[in-house]
Amino acid sequence: AFAAATALAATPLVRQTDVLTVLPGTLPEAELARRLADTDGAIIMKLGRTFPAVRSALEQAGRLDTALYVERASMPEQRWMPVADVDPSSVPYFSLVVVPGDGHGRRYDAPEPSAGAADAAQGEVVVVGLGPGPDGWLTPEASDELSRVGHVVGYAPYVARVPQRVGLVRHASGNTVEIDRATHALELARAGERVAVVSGGDAGVFGMATAVLEAQEARSDLHDVVVRVVPGVSAVQAVAARAGAPIGGDFAVMSLSDRLKPWSVVERRLRAVADADLVLAVYNPRSRSRTTQVADMRRILLEHRDPGTVVVVGRDVGRAEESLVVTTLQELDPESIDMKCLLVVGSSTTRVSPTGAVWTPRSVEP
Amino acid sequence: AFAAATALAATPLVRQTDVLTVLPGTLPEAELARRLADTDGAIIMKLGRTFPAVRSALEQAGRLDTALYVERASMPEQRWMPVADVDPSSVPYFSLVVVPGDGHGRRYDAPEPSAGAADAAQGEVVVVGLGPGPDGWLTPEASDELSRVGHVVGYAPYVARVPQRVGLVRHASGNTVEIDRATHALELARAGERVAVVSGGDAGVFGMATAVLEAQEARSDLHDVVVRVVPGVSAVQAVAARAGAPIGGDFAVMSLSDRLKPWSVVERRLRAVADADLVLAVYNPRSRSRTTQVADMRRILLEHRDPGTVVVVGRDVGRAEESLVVTTLQELDPESIDMKCLLVVGSSTTRVSPTGAVWTPRSVEP
Numbered sequence A, B: 001a002f003a004a005a006t007a008l009a010a011t012p013l014v015r016q017t018d019v020l021t022v023l024p025g026t027l028p029e030a031e032l033a034r035r036l037a038d039t040d041g042a043i044i045m046k047l048g049r050t051f052p053a054v055r056s057a058l059e060q061a062g063r064l065d066t067a068l069y070v071e072r073a074s075m076p077e078q079r080w081m082p083v084a085d086v087d088p089s090s091v092p093y094f095s096l097v098v099v100p101g102d103g104h105g106r107r108y109d110a111p112e113p114s115a116g117a118a119d120a121a122q123g124e125v126v127v128v129g130l131g132p133g134p135d136g137w138l139t140p141e142a143s144d145e146l147s148r149v150g151h152v153v154g155y156a157p158y159v160a161r162v163p164q165r166v167g168l169v170r171h172a173s174g175n176t177v178e179i180d181r182a183t184h185a186l187e188l189a190r191a192g193e194r195v196a197v198v199s200g201g202d203a204g205v206f207g208m209a210t211a212v213l214e215a216q217e218a219r220s221d222l223h224d225v226v227v228r229v230v231p232g233v234s235a236v237q238a239v240a241a242r243a244g245a246p247i248g249g250d251f252a253v254m255s256l257s258d259r260l261k262p263w264s265v266v267e268r269r270l271r272a273v274a275d276a277d278l279v280l281a282v283y284n285p286r287s288r289s290r291t292t293q294v295a296d297m298r299r300i301l302l303e304h305r306d307p308g309t310v311v312v313v314g315r316d317v318g319r320a321e322e323s324l325v326v327t328t329l330q331e332l333d334p335e336s337i338d339m340k341c342l343l344v345v346g347s348s349t350t351r352v353s354p355t356g357a358v359w360t361p362r363s364v365e366p
Helices: A002-009 A029-037 A048-060 A140-148 A178-190 A208-218 A235-243 A263-275 A293-302 B002-009 B029-037 B048-060 B140-148 B178-190 B208-218 B235-243 B263-275 B293-302
Strands: A020-024 A041-045 A068-071 A079-082 A095-099 A124-129 A151-155 A169-173 A194-199 A226-230 A251-255 A279-283 A310-315 A323-328 A341-345 B020-024 B041-045 B068-071 B079-082 B095-099 B124-129 B151-155 B169-173 B194-199 B226-230 B251-255 B279-283 B310-315 B323-328 B341-345
Touching (some): A020 A029, A048 A095, A140 A226, A151 A178, A194 A208, A235 A279, A235 A310, B029 B048, B140 B194, B151 B178, B169 B178, B235 B341, B251 B263, B263 B293
Parallel strands (some): A124 A194, B124 B226, B151 B194
Antiparallel strands (some): B068 B079, B310 B323
């Protein structure tokens, strides 16, 4: 039925390099809109009573004009027409919607002025943190900003969390091209667009805010672009909240990645933090290619801190697969740590309460 | 007219230690409800068309049953009746509502079971950060939690930020009784109530989360109470976002208060942070009684850091009177800092971009 429907569309459904997504019409409308905006071509099945929501999702995704409705493809009674012309009350279950990939780089090159950028002089980049996971941690300010931009730029899983609506163009990219991504956002803004650059957690804490300002400084032709940063809930706060109150006193936040700084700097900072008896929150403890840092960190900290120092390991906090492990520096197994973990290493006074909560007293003895 | 109306109420309007608030009926209903829930006695003036909103606010605040409507007090045509019995269409402008303070400790002692605590076994304390200022920084999760508790406990200005509704009992206190406040919340929860303890910013960052866990640990009879912490946006994130991305690399967060830790510990930590070249965010730089710490901090940091080190001073960020000053460690005037300030002292690489943004590059040279 797909092939027959596609043939009717009289245009290649997608080109070789494009993405085709087959979507059930039973998906929630917002999810459907988001996925339609994030693919080249699409087939939507399971119509009938879902049709009004499907039509609305197509409209939000800016795909209504090209979407083709196909009824009883390859059967004698087949018929087809633009989705926009369909009478919703007449749609049988055995029908499809075909959304051709336009193959003209619509989503990435020469973006058309979007709903959010009526005035070319109003282009700007707003850098937004989405919080560590659930929408319950996305601030109303961030939601509001996202509802008013014409473009959203970021690492694909974060872009995927932004609800689709009419006029929103998505620019999803990989994880390690922050500067390219930031430059692209600034260029869109210079052309008059309102652009959101999204991060997980707080965009200011190992997020995209720094990358955007770095990219802007590097290109004098982008200095006129207005950049605003919106604060958010960071992963360390989410892990701390789940554990109790481990960062209730003085604390430090470090990335263990040596991708952009030499390990000697990381080591020096670890020693200083351990020696000053600060609680330490650790981002990026490990990646696929960086596998030794957690063990090295543990060894360095043990030179200064008691083996019984409390350690919290939060993994995927805020998501369905969330886990939280409370252990000690001595017992911490570096092999148990992966990219999805954030660690909080306690100070000398951090303790586990009778109820299992990890907390750091506010009082410090001399 | 007040006195006449009060005489009609045939009960002392308020006792000597109670609070009487005179409220215009023209206030927004939510604001009216909040203030009615937060005072002992009240007089509401300017009725007429505002009456339905006033009545609704009284109901939300749990004060409708005792509120007395007084029409044309001290005039020949005067009449009075319970507010609940008044025909809204008949209310002239020259009428009043009198809300007697009950003087029986209703709000503080032996609280009645509230709407949020139908099942006595379901009592719990949820510790909630309200964000640094505007409601745009209050997460949906925090809003949701606040909408489901029967009691809200905290420092008065934070309690004041929680919307009033039927069944919500307020327990506002001063700024320096965190442990008493936390214990009171836990006792309410043990009695089956659902209680929110509120902080500004993130409750886990120099907020009430630690105080609640400290109070719980100290009293074995409170160990059974369920305590949950909800993460929020902290002041350091708000200041950082306004400035650009100063905490985009490794950073430390410290309180400069020596109320609970000796200054020698603060000094040792400042030296370690400065020596390790971490960005430093400073909470509680100064209070009315602590006036020397900022100068001391500046002197210590200057022993390790360049005089040109960038310093951001955020004051009242997120509020109407917000200000942000970018200066250097050399130029920082300790006398310009007050209780409402949060400081971010840059690392050796923190800089001001051509657009005026303060940011810390992710890359660190060896």
